[in-house]
Amino acid sequence: MFTQDRDKMRKFFISSWQKKQNNEPMEQLEDIVADIIARHPEYQSLLEKEDAAIGREYLPEFGETNPFLHMGMHIAIYEQLSTNRPDGIRNAYQKICNKAGDVHEAEHRIMDCLGEVMWQAQRNQTEPDEQAYLQMLKEL
Numbered sequence: 001m002f003t004q005d006r007d008k009m010r011k012f013f014i015s016s017w018q019k020k021q022n023n024e025p026m027e028q029l030e031d032i033v034a035d036i037i038a039r040h041p042e043y044q045s046l047l048e049k050e051d052a053a054i055g056r057e058y059l060p061e062f063g064e065t066n067p068f069l070h071m072g073m074h075i076a077i078y079e080q081l082s083t084n085r086p087d088g089i090r091n092a093y094q095k096i097c098n099k100a101g102d103v104h105e106a107e108h109r110i111m112d113c114l115g116e117v118m119w120q121a122q123r124n125q126t127e128p129d130e131q132a133y134l135q136m137l138k139e140l
Helices: 006-021 028-038 041-047 050-055 067-083 089-100 103-124 130-138
Strands: none
Touching (some): 006 028, 006 041, 028 041, 089 103
8 A cells, every 4th residue: 555656545545445345355454444434434425436536636725634644644643553663652642542532533633743743854854753753742
């Protein structure tokens, strides 16, 4: 799934969701993606219209959220937790979950920090600052 090809990545989301709906066998990553989609009913109808989903642009200046970016950030958090990278993310995650009282809400709070760190790295043309990220999470 890790690709620079936007359409290929979007098709992976769509096919994962179709497999889930049809009770077809799934690879582990497909199952993870489908689980995230299941937690986002507001995006499910989009994924059922492949042509519209593949080519659509989402413009923040018009207040639009890119559902693929949003769900992709959930996947990034999942992967961070599975590897505990940055070191300490699991502990920070648990504290945020306890404070939020809801895993999904906690992940949305974490996504704000992750997005900020990624934006800073892109702007500065550097690697993401893991320590700054962890500090943001501790402040939640």
